[in-house]
Amino acid sequence: MSTATATTPSLTHGDAHHGGPQGGLSHFLSTYVFSKDHKVIGLQFLFSTLLWFLVGGLLALAVRWQVAWPWSDVPVLGKLFAQQGGQMAPEFYTMLFTMHATVMIFLVIIPILAGAFGNFLIPLMIGADDMAFPTLNMLSYWFMWPAFFAFGASFFVEGGAASGGWTSYPTLSTNVASSPSSGWGQTLWLVGLTFVGVSSMLGSVNYMTTIILMRAPGMTMFRLPMTIWAMFITAVLQAFALPVLTAAGFMQLFDRTLGTGFFSPEGNIVNNAVPGAGGGQPLLWQHLFWFYSHPAVYIMILPAMGMVSDILTVFARKPLFGYRPMVYSIAGIAGLGFIVWGHHMFMSGMNPALGITFMVSTMMIALPSAVKTFNWLGTLWGGRIEFTTSMLFAISFVSMFIIGGLSGIFMAATPVDIFIHDTYFIVAHFHYVLFAGTAMGVWAGIYFWFPKMFGRTMNEFWGKVHFFLTFIFLNGTFFTMHILGAVGFPRRLADAYHYETFHHLQPLNAFMTYCAIGMVASQVIFAANFIYSMFWGPKAGRNPWNANTLEWTAPSPPGHGNFDFQPVVHRGPYEYSVPGVDKDHLMQTDPPNEAAARAAAAAH
Amino acid sequence: MNSRIAGIFWALLFLLVPILGVAVFAVAPAYDHWLPKNVAAHGPSIDGLFYFILALTGVVFIVTELLLFWFMWKYDASQARGPATYVQGSHTLELVWTIIPAATLLFIAIYQMNAWADVKMRRPRMSPTVEVVARQFEWRLRYPGRDGTLGTPDDLFLVNDLHVPMDEDVLIQLKSMDVLHSFFLPNLRIKQDAVPGMKIPVWFKATETGSYDIVCAELCGWGHYKMKGRITIESREDFNRWLDEQYAKQEATQPEAAAGAAAD
Numbered sequence: 001m002s003t004a005t006a007t008t009p010s011l012t013h014g015d016a017h018h019g020g021p022q023g024g025l026s027h028f029l030s031t032y033v034f035s036k037d038h039k040v041i042g043l044q045f046l047f048s049t050l051l052w053f054l055v056g057g058l059l060a061l062a063v064r065w066q067v068a069w070p071w072s073d074v075p076v077l078g079k080l081f082a083q084q085g086g087q088m089a090p091e092f093y094t095m096l097f098t099m100h101a102t103v104m105i106f107l108v109i110i111p112i113l114a115g116a117f118g119n120f121l122i123p124l125m126i127g128a129d130d131m132a133f134p135t136l137n138m139l140s141y142w143f144m145w146p147a148f149f150a151f152g153a154s155f156f157v158e159g160g161a162a163s164g165g166w167t168s169y170p171t172l173s174t175n176v177a178s179s180p181s182s183g184w185g186q187t188l189w190l191v192g193l194t195f196v197g198v199s200s201m202l203g204s205v206n207y208m209t210t211i212i213l214m215r216a217p218g219m220t221m222f223r224l225p226m227t228i229w230a231m232f233i234t235a236v237l238q239a240f241a242l243p244v245l246t247a248a249g250f251m252q253l254f255d256r257t258l259g260t261g262f263f264s265p266e267g268n269i270v271n272n273a274v275p276g277a278g279g280g281q282p283l284l285w286q287h288l289f290w291f292y293s294h295p296a297v298y299i300m301i302l303p304a305m306g307m308v309s310d311i312l313t314v315f316a317r318k319p320l321f322g323y324r325p326m327v328y329s330i331a332g333i334a335g336l337g338f339i340v341w342g343h344h345m346f347m348s349g350m351n352p353a354l355g356i357t358f359m360v361s362t363m364m365i366a367l368p369s370a371v372k373t374f375n376w377l378g379t380l381w382g383g384r385i386e387f388t389t390s391m392l393f394a395i396s397f398v399s400m401f402i403i404g405g406l407s408g409i410f411m412a413a414t415p416v417d418i419f420i421h422d423t424y425f426i427v428a429h430f431h432y433v434l435f436a437g438t439a440m441g442v443w444a445g446i447y448f449w450f451p452k453m454f455g456r457t458m459n460e461f462w463g464k465v466h467f468f469l470t471f472i473f474l475n476g477t478f479f480t481m482h483i484l485g486a487v488g489f490p491r492r493l494a495d496a497y498h499y500e501t502f503h504h505l506q507p508l509n510a511f512m513t514y515c516a517i518g519m520v521a522s523q524v525i526f527a528a529n530f531i532y533s534m535f536w537g538p539k540a541g542r543n544p545w546n547a548n549t550l551e552w553t554a555p556s557p558p559g560h561g562n563f564d565f566q567p568v569v570h571r572g573p574y575e576y577s578v579p580g581v582d583k584d585h586l587m588q589t590d591p592p593n594e595a596a597a598r599a600a601a602a603a604h
Numbered sequence: 605m606n607s608r609i610a611g612i613f614w615a616l617l618f619l620l621v622p623i624l625g626v627a628v629f630a631v632a633p634a635y636d637h638w639l640p641k642n643v644a645a646h647g648p649s650i651d652g653l654f655y656f657i658l659a660l661t662g663v664v665f666i667v668t669e670l671l672l673f674w675f676m677w678k679y680d681a682s683q684a685r686g687p688a689t690y691v692q693g694s695h696t697l698e699l700v701w702t703i704i705p706a707a708t709l710l711f712i713a714i715y716q717m718n719a720w721a722d723v724k725m726r727r728p729r730m731s732p733t734v735e736v737v738a739r740q741f742e743w744r745l746r747y748p749g750r751d752g753t754l755g756t757p758d759d760l761f762l763v764n765d766l767h768v769p770m771d772e773d774v775l776i777q778l779k780s781m782d783v784l785h786s787f788f789l790p791n792l793r794i795k796q797d798a799v800p801g802m803k804i805p806v807w808f809k810a811t812e813t814g815s816y817d818i819v820c821a822e823l824c825g826w827g828h829y830k831m832k833g834r835i836t837i838e839s840r841e842d843f844n845r846w847l848d849e850q851y852a853k854q855e856a857t858q859p860e861a862a863a864g865a866a867a868d
């Protein structure tokens with residue numbers, strides 16, 4: 001078992017895996033619970049986030065129920081809040097969508113991409129035996145638990161969980177008198193957010209260090225698979241953006257608990273309560289919040305883009321079209337991502353001249369996204385496409401990202417945004433990016449790397465059924481939201497049908513809710529397939545997909561230390577169907593091949 | 605499963621995306637699931653821009669989704685005769701598909717600036733027609749009264765029932781007493797957040813008489829959904845008559861209002 005990488009002998013830490021006590025319980029704890037092995041931590045993240053995915057999905061269904069049939073008795077769940085006679089109270093509804101977004105963003109998407117896939121894949125794909133800082137890595141997982149508890153407990157405190165929207169805008173969120181659940185619920189929300197931030201920060205420091213210092217011999221930066229490039233740039237984004245959110249979170253916590261007035265102006269009277277000290281500005285929070293949360297949008301999509309890029313090449317049996325432009329466009333998205341946050345604030349009362357600046361930078365950030373899409377199409381062109389479940393999810397990522405990307409241009413155009421801001425048009429947009437995009441990318445990744453995670457493959461037939469149903473229902477749910485948005489149907493309203501403008505939209509909303517129910521129900525197939533395959537699926541060899549990257553040279557699943565021999569890298573990750581080579585893929589570790597070298601030189 | 609039939613099935617599934625996508629947008633207006641009737645002078649420039657972007661993104665959407673379908677159909681492994689094409693990329697293509705979108709996006713960016721400036725930056729030089737103060741969960745209105753000046757003892761106070769004259773610039777001074785709200789007039793293509801501690805000007809010119817919704821578009825608490833008002837657009841004569849009636853009514857019901865005690 002290799003415990004040292006040839007490039008960085010100073011960073012070895014093999015003892016961490018072997019030095020612990022070997023006896024019963026403490027051995028179990030150090031291996032499976034407080035493990036410092038990146039693969040175990042990755043799977044811990046995966047299981048936790050998938051469970052929260054279920055919670056977030058059920059919250060979404062409850063939201064959809066109220067939007068489709070306001071004030072009607074809620075089936076099953078209705079008994080849990082019987083004091084309203086089975087109906088949903090409006091404050092309960094605001095709590096539902098707040099916690100749906102909070103759970104999905106902070107407990108599912110960010111940790112499943114960076115925490116689960118980042119942890120599992122980074123050392124394996126760069127040829128390292130583990131992360132640079134295994135203890136920090138372990139802590140990055142365990143710091144999620146205070147967040148799980150804070151968010152989870154907030155449902156049960158007086159007034160319920162946070163209900164100021166996931167954006168938590170003051171003064172609704174800072175003034176305790178402003179809503180029934182603005183008491184402990186909101187405070188716990190801020191505490192949870194801080195711990196998620198600590199976890200992300202520990203992770204991103206680790207990822208950057210590992211990718212820079214612990215690559216296998218021969219693994220230059222421009223031989224890294226796109227997944228790793230995406231994880232690397234995501235880590236940089238997190239490291240630079242997160243401190244701002246953390247600081248803002250503390251300021252809001254102080255406003256709520258210590259009576260400071262960072263975000264409340266003088267004489268701000270909410271609900272006839274005594275005004276606080278004042279002297280603050282509600283817009284300050286929005287600037288600080290979006291300074292993090294806009295880059296966070298890219299934190300939530302870039303890793304999926306990277307994984308999809310890799311999966312497309314494997315199942316098209318073709319090199320990635322335009323590797324370097326793909327790397328540069330990710331970097332471009334990340335760079336521009338820091339100067340577009342104001343597009344969330346076009347209607348906020350921010351100086352409209354400043355809005356023009358943000359509008360121009362926002363238009364420009366569509367460019368690298370377009371370049372990526374064209375390169376994905378170029379990758380499929382002339383390929384030999386194998387329609388595996390993983391590939392279907394990856395192709396649907398491209399198809400759906402086109403919709404999500406294009407709809408963004410409507411909101412970027414400030415005059416159009418006047419009408420569609422805070423309507424279902426934006427709800428459609430970010431669900432196309434985050435659900436139809438990222439979640440589909442995550443499924444592509446799960447079906448693809450499942451054999452490496454558990455040594456067994458998932459059932460392809462049921463995988464395709466899962467894909468088909470999810471694909472149909474997600475479009476039924478989310479595409480129609482564009483139409484609601486075109487009518488101006490506002491988001492976050494417990495009941496909008498008493499408005500003359502919106503009263504005729506109930507049937508469409510009911511249709512969407514049926515689709516949403518179907519979408520969540522389809523996930524039962526996924527859960528069953530996942531659990532069954534973990535224990536009883538057909539055994540996978542080291543490289544079931546004939547892929548090129550380093551993780552496929554390791555055993556499935558890899559033991560401690562990952563590789564049974566030190567991988568040495570001779571080429572980039574995408575040498576598929578190389579002319580003059582007898583097999584259709586050349587792994588990164590395959591010995592140098594003259595025909596391949598000639599072909600590569602000719603292709604450039 | 606890797607048969608030709610499976611390949612055709614999956615390709616056709618993805619062909620549904622552009623077909624149904626276009627169909628939904630084509631059918632929606634016929635069922636009145638579309639932009640509500642516009643009654644603002646600046647509305648056509650916003651709606652025009654919406655249609656312009658819809659056409660542009662629509663073309664890109666159709667072309668890229670059709671390419672995706674076509675590649676799935678044509679390059680299905682089950683009917684491939686040889687290996688995949690070994691190609692690492694194309695410098696020319698990268699340039700083409702960088703420069704053309706860049707130019708298009710820059711054009712949209714510049715093209716729309718004027719419309720934005722008209723609605724949000726070129727404020728008419730006049731004193732406010734009415735002050736709108738948002739609070740949980742109602743729109744409090746304050747008309748200048750007979751002296752034409754806000755903040756004087758004869759101001760007229762109303763709730764949720766906004767009247768404005770047609771064919772004239774209307775300037776609203778937007779404030780919030782408690783939390784964020786957003787003053788959304790779907791038919792007038794107006795939206796502006798109301799922010800505690802700020803006085804934000806909002807202006808428009810209505811082109812037709814009628815009565816329309818005022819919606820709160822920024823989450824403001826549990827009663828957010830019911831923070832509903834009405835805006836009535838009427839001719840100058842009707843508007844003046846209405847103002848007089850309201851003024852008389854206010855004086856009759858609460859004579860102290862004139863003393864300005866309720867002003868703040």
